[in-house]
Structure formats: structure tokens, C-alpha cells
Amino acid sequence: MNITAQQNAAENGRTVYSVSTLNRLSRQLLETHLPLVWIEGEISNFARPSSGHWYFTLKDDAAQVRCAMFKNRSAHLRFTPKQGEQVLLRAKVSLYEGRGDYQLIAEHMEPAGHGALQRAYEQLKTKLAAEGLFESSRKQALPELPHHIGVITSPTGAAIRDVLTVLRRRYPAVPVTVIPVPVQGTEAAPAIVKALALAARSQLFDVLLLTRGGGSLEDLWPFNDERVARAIAHCPTPIISAVGHEVDVTIADFVADMRAATPSAAAELVVPDMAEQLERLQVRERYLGQTIQRRLQRLSEQLAHLKKRLRHPGDNLRQQAQRLDQLELRLKRTMKQQLNDKRLQLNNLKARQTDPRRALLQLKERLLRGRAGLIQQWSLYQQRTRQRLGENARMLHSVSPLNTLERGYAMITTANGDIVRDSNQVKAGDKVTAKLAQGELQCEVLEP
Numbered sequence: 001m002n003i004t005a006q007q008n009a010a011e012n013g014r015t016v017y018s019v020s021t022l023n024r025l026s027r028q029l030l031e032t033h034l035p036l037v038w039i040e041g042e043i044s045n046f047a048r049p050s051s052g053h054w055y056f057t058l059k060d061d062a063a064q065v066r067c068a069m070f071k072n073r074s075a076h077l078r079f080t081p082k083q084g085e086q087v088l089l090r091a092k093v094s095l096y097e098g099r100g101d102y103q104l105i106a107e108h109m110e111p112a113g114h115g116a117l118q119r120a121y122e123q124l125k126t127k128l129a130a131e132g133l134f135e136s137s138r139k140q141a142l143p144e145l146p147h148h149i150g151v152i153t154s155p156t157g158a159a160i161r162d163v164l165t166v167l168r169r170r171y172p173a174v175p176v177t178v179i180p181v182p183v184q185g186t187e188a189a190p191a192i193v194k195a196l197a198l199a200a201r202s203q204l205f206d207v208l209l210l211t212r213g214g215g216s217l218e219d220l221w222p223f224n225d226e227r228v229a230r231a232i233a234h235c236p237t238p239i240i241s242a243v244g245h246e247v248d249v250t251i252a253d254f255v256a257d258m259r260a261a262t263p264s265a266a267a268e269l270v271v272p273d274m275a276e277q278l279e280r281l282q283v284r285e286r287y288l289g290q291t292i293q294r295r296l297q298r299l300s301e302q303l304a305h306l307k308k309r310l311r312h313p314g315d316n317l318r319q320q321a322q323r324l325d326q327l328e329l330r331l332k333r334t335m336k337q338q339l340n341d342k343r344l345q346l347n348n349l350k351a352r353q354t355d356p357r358r359a360l361l362q363l364k365e366r367l368l369r370g371r372a373g374l375i376q377q378w379s380l381y382q383q384r385t386r387q388r389l390g391e392n393a394r395m396l397h398s399v400s401p402l403n404t405l406e407r408g409y410a411m412i413t414t415a416n417g418d419i420v421r422d423s424n425q426v427k428a429g430d431k432v433t434a435k436l437a438q439g440e441l442q443c444e445v446l447e448p
Helices: 005-013 019-033 114-130 158-170 188-202 227-233 251-255 263-270 273-309 313-352 355-401 401-406
Strands: 037-048 054-059 064-069 086-098 103-109 149-153 175-181 206-213 241-242 409-415 433-434 440-444
Touching: 019 086, 037 064, 037 273, 064 086, 086 273, 103 114, 103 175, 114 251, 149 158, 149 188, 158 175, 158 206, 158 263, 175 188, 188 206, 188 227, 227 251, 241 263, 313 355, 355 401, 401 409
Parallel strands: 064 103, 149 175, 149 206, 206 241
Antiparallel strands: 037 054, 037 086, 054 064, 086 103, 409 433, 433 440
16 A cells, blocks of 8 residues: 555545555464364365475365464374375464465374374384384393393382282392383373483393283373384383283384283293292202212222222331341241251361361361351341341331321321311311321311
8 A cells, every 4th residue: 555545544534454464463363362273174285395394275074274284393293194184183273474365373283083093003113113123133132030120110000010929929039120100191101211211321220121001092102102112222221011911012012122912921021930940950959969979989989999009108017027037037047057067067077087176176266267257147147137127117218108297297087087188078067187297186177
């Protein structure tokens, strides 16, 4: 409108608006006086330009309205709407000033009804599968015997009671910490993500159970949340997912390191049966006892064999003494025989001598010389015999255990008289005897 037209309008008492002003005032009126509304309808004329904004028409059997959803809102949706799809829209009423078109600015969109949830589930499942979050290669192995179990669930639900009952029955010694979270509703997914992050930061647990009881698809929907799925995938602690009943399968089940059909089944998987463990230990104990018994039997046989081969030093001394006695007897017999021979020679000489006194003197001299020689030989023989006996005694003494005792060692024997060569032969409280070079000591084993 030009200045002249405005002046004429003012003179006539009329308020005249330009088209742009009218559209702007209309938009402001609609946006400020109408709250956010929920509206359901069918999508048509869906357009998705390179800007990332969505433009479409929402219609029912009798009417239609233009809609726009900008990129900063559409990026948060779990699905992409399709032509002819029934949706539920949360939007504010507005007006596009450039054309004067009445329109809705969409803040949130979701498929209408249970089928919509199922489609969102399938779309998210396909998306995460394409990213590799379901691959078995990225799944972690569960510990054979966990030292601390974390259970992320509602503290008042039936699932936690089932889990704790099974854990107490199968392996009551393992500590269990319940991390309480809501398991349904809009607050559930953020709480589960926060609990997973808390458990990872604490480094207290070597396995986590994410569980809840059965319910409808809507009740289980927090476990189909993309944020929960990614939190499970990035958790460094192995996770068992046990959500709902056996027929219920959630996105969390696909991403978790292991899926259990029920909370009770998860508890069965996470710990071994203590009764089976005890039975295996008893089998190993019996095997070890039999092995030790066979080993002791072999060692006992070896000891008996060595005891037979070992000769006491006294036996050698007795044999040497017997040998000395035999040599002494032989010497006496030899001397007696020589004396008899000499007497015979003397008698022969007496018979041959004409002068008995001279012959007697000669024989006496020969007898004295023979006696002196015999005594000298006997003395020399005794000296050599004693020398050999002394050398044998010294050699025997050098290898005798008694000589070892003289150097400060002791010979330990059990109450049965067995020589102790290995500390495994005795146990604490056994009585043993320590034989010293001089005397013996009665001792008690404090620690083998």
C-alpha cells in the first residue's frame, strides 16, 4: 500500500493491512493462542528435499492440512514415514506467510497403533543389524564363575524375585547387587542407559543381568529403544538380556552378549550349580588321594629295597674281627707246626752228634735264632695285620653314618624306626628321634 492510500484510509476511519502484515498477524495469533495439539491422519504428498526437512499433507476422509517437520525434529524419529501411512502427530498450528497457507509444524511423529510400534521395531532392528551390532564376533564370553553379579531391573517386580531365588539355590556364595530402574514408561530407557554407564564405571561387576517380566509390546518398548541398544553394545561388561517371556524378543536381546528366555533362565546361565561343582571337586579329591597313595606305595617299595642293600657298619666290623680270629688261629697252627719240625730236627741232630754237649749248644743256638726269627716274624705279621685292620677300620669309618654324626649331623627316624629323608614323610605333631654322635633327642614336628 502506498502513502496516499494509507492517508485516505486513515481519513475514512478504516484500518488497512497489507497482505504480509495480515499473514504475520494471523500466524502469531495461531501460534500464541493454540497449544500443541495431537492429531492423527494419513500421510500424503510426502516430500523430503536435500535440506532434510519433511513436507507432507495429513488427511482423513473429510479434510486435509499441510504439514512441515524440520530436520532438527525428524532426525530423532525411529522411523521414516511412507506415503499412505497412518501416523500420530504432535504439532503446533501455524501459517506459512509467503502463501497464506494454514499449516502444522510437527514436533513429534509416531506410527499410529500397535502396528506402528511393530514397524518401528523392525526398522530399528534392520538399522542396527546393518551396523553390525548383532554380530556374534563382537559378543563377549560370560565368566565361568562370576565374582560379583549386577542385576538391572525393577526392585519390586517378579523378575528380581525369580533371579534371586535361582541364584541362592544354585550358588549362594556369589554377591549380587540390584541396580534399580523403571522397566516401562518414558523414564525407563534413560534410566537403563544411566544404570549401564554406572555399572561400567564402577568396575565392580564381571557380568550384568538386564531383565524384567512379561508384558505387552508397549510395556517392553524401553528395551527396544535405540539408546538402550547402543548402551548395551558399548558396555565393557558382559550382559545377559532376559526381557519378558520366552516368546518376547526385544532389540536388547539381539545386542546383548547372551539372551535368556526368562529371568530364571538368565540366573541359571550366569552361575554354575554348586552341587555339581562340589561333586566334581569330590571326584578330583578321590583321584588325587589315589595318586598320592600310589606314589607313597612306590616310595615305600623303593625304601625297602634300599634298606636291604644298606649294610650296617657293625656287620663289617664283625666280619673283620672274625677274619682276625681266623688269621690268629692259622698263625698259632703254623707256629706249632714249625716248633714240631724244629724238635724233630733237633732230635735228628742229637742222634747224629758225637759230642752231645756241643751238638746241644749248636742246637740251642739254632733254636734261639729260630725262636728270635719266629718272634720277629710273628711280631711283623701282627704289625701288618693290625695295620691292615686299622686301614680297613678307617675306610669303614669314613663311609660310616657314625662318622657323619661326629661332624654335627643327626639321623632322624620316625616312631616306627624309619629313616626320614623327605619332609613329606611326617606331619605336624609327629614324634621323631634325632640320633646324634653322642646320645639321642626326642623331638616333635611343628611344621613339615
